[in-house]
Amino acid sequence: MTALRPERESGAAYGESFTDSYGDAGDQGTSYGQQPYEGSGALGEWYGGESYVTQAYGQQAYGDQSYGEQPYAEPYAEPYIPPADDETVALRVSAPPSAGESMRPSAASSAASAAGSPTGGRAARRKAAKRRHGRHGGTRQASEAAESGSEEQSAAPLSRVEARRQARARKASPATVASRAIGEVFITTGVLMLLFVSYQLWWTNVRAHAQADKEASSLQDDWANGKRNPGTFEPGQGFAILHIPKLDVVVPIAEGISNKKVLDRGMVGHYGEGKLKTAMPGDKTGNFGLAGHRNTHGEPFRYINRLAQGDEIVVETQDKYFVYKMASILPVTSPSNVSVLEPVxxxxxxxxxxxxxxxxxxxxxxxxxxxxxxxGKMVEERPRSKGKPDALVS
Incomplete structure (x- = not known):
């Protein structure tokens, strides 16, 4: 069915040139070939004022140009850019070429392959990223770049003002120096006190016990060999052994109460000099006075406050055993109360x-x-020939 056409003067149809199937214009004077196509006819108006383009056998016309004057060229189309992947943000797509440049798909693929960027889908890009730097390769590269930048920045030389400012900041204030010195003094003092306490409470006992045991063994050897006889003894000389069975005390008795010669060596001292001179165990009457440390240096009298009435106290000499029983105790008195050493x-x-x-x-x-x-009060005087008293046997 043929559509209706509006009639025109001069035998021209539609006011346009018609192109046949071979791209040749119609003869002049015919109804279709009197004037060339200008893009302003009815068809131009139908296409919104734009130039109508007809392609035929690789030739085309733009605007008012005649067919065949320029070769065919495809219109420019921007290359496809895939969406960014959150897990492989390290991958970057090169910027698209400018409007005046064109790149064929084969050349783009070759460039991408040469650059090492993965082609294909999202899975292929992810695998390529893992092969290069692991799952978080981009973050690793960024951190390395930041570290290298910080090193370069720190290596940069400082100005004199900045160097002085940093030196002033590093220099401690007088208050800080004083506090550090006081702290070091306190620490040193604390360490010295700890060492002193350890020496007094532990090491002096170890050394005094060793000295007292040595003196007791020497006394017993001399008695067995008959080298010593009762009589007057020199200060610091041992002459007897004190036994307190309830407290498990066995300690030598030496003449005098000198700390250096007697008491600090773990022994018990006899009040035998000057105004504090007391009787000996073998005397018929009198008070046999003894002194000893309660703490440190062997501490032989540490627990004598635990003695009760009737507890035995034995003094062993070369010839005899003298057995006393505890009678009374005075818990506290002045050091100047020498009356406790009187005969009664x-x-x-x-x-x-x-x-x-x-x-x-x-x-x-x-x-x-x-x-x-x-x-204590003496209750028994026993010769060594009769053996040990019951207090030492049991």
């Missing part, structure tokens, strides 16, 4: 002369502010 000590409960023993030591523990006194 006041406060001891004794009313007449007899053969007594007095033990003196410091109190409270770890101090020498007061004195603790324990008194």
């Amino acid at each position: 000590p006041p406060g001891s409960g004794f009313t007449k002369a007899g053969r007594y023993i007095t033990l003196t030591t410091c109190t409270p523990e770890f101090t020498s502010k007061y004195r603790l006194i324990v008194w």
Whole structure:
């Protein structure tokens, strides 16, 4: 069915040139070939004022140009850019070429392959990223770049003002220096005190026990060999052994109460000099006075406050054993109260002369502010030939 056409003058149809199937214009004077196509006819109006393009056998016309004057060229189309992948943000797509440049698909693929960028889908790009730097290759590269940048920045030389400012900031203030010095003094003092306490409470006991045991063994050897005889003894010389079975105490008795010669060596000292001179165990009457450390240096009298009435105290000499029984205790008295050493000590409960023993030591523990006194009364004098007394056998 043929569509209706509007008639025109001069035998021209539609006011346009018609192109046949061979791209040749119609003869002049015919109804289709009187004037060339200008793009302003009815068809131009139908296409919104744009130039109508007809392609035929690789030739084309643009606007008012005649057919065949320029070769065919495809219109420019921007290359496809895939969407960014969150997991492979390190991959980058090269910028598209400018409007005046063109790249064929084969050349683009060759460039991408040469650059090492993965082609294909999302899975292929992810695998390629893992092969190069792992799953987070981009973050790793960025961190390395940041570290290298910081090193370069730190290596840059500083100006004199900046160098002085940094030196001033590093320099400690006088208050800081003083506080550090005081802290070091306190630490050193604390360490020295700890060492001193360890020496006093532990090492002095170890050394005193060793010295006392050596002296006791020497005494017993001399008695067995008959080298010593009862009589007058020099200061610091051992002459007897004290036994307190309840407290498991066995300690030598030496003449005098010198700290250096007697007491600090772990022994018990006999009050035998000057105004404090007391009787010997073999005397018919009198008070046998002894002194010993309660803490440190062997501490032989540490627990004499635990003695009760009737507990045995034995003094062993070369010829005899002298057995005393605890009679009374004075928990606290002044160090100047020498009356406790009298032949009949006041406060001891004794009313007449007899053969007594007095033990003196410091109190409270770890101090020498007061004195603790324990008194005992002799109940047995036993020759060594008869064997040990019951207090030592049991």
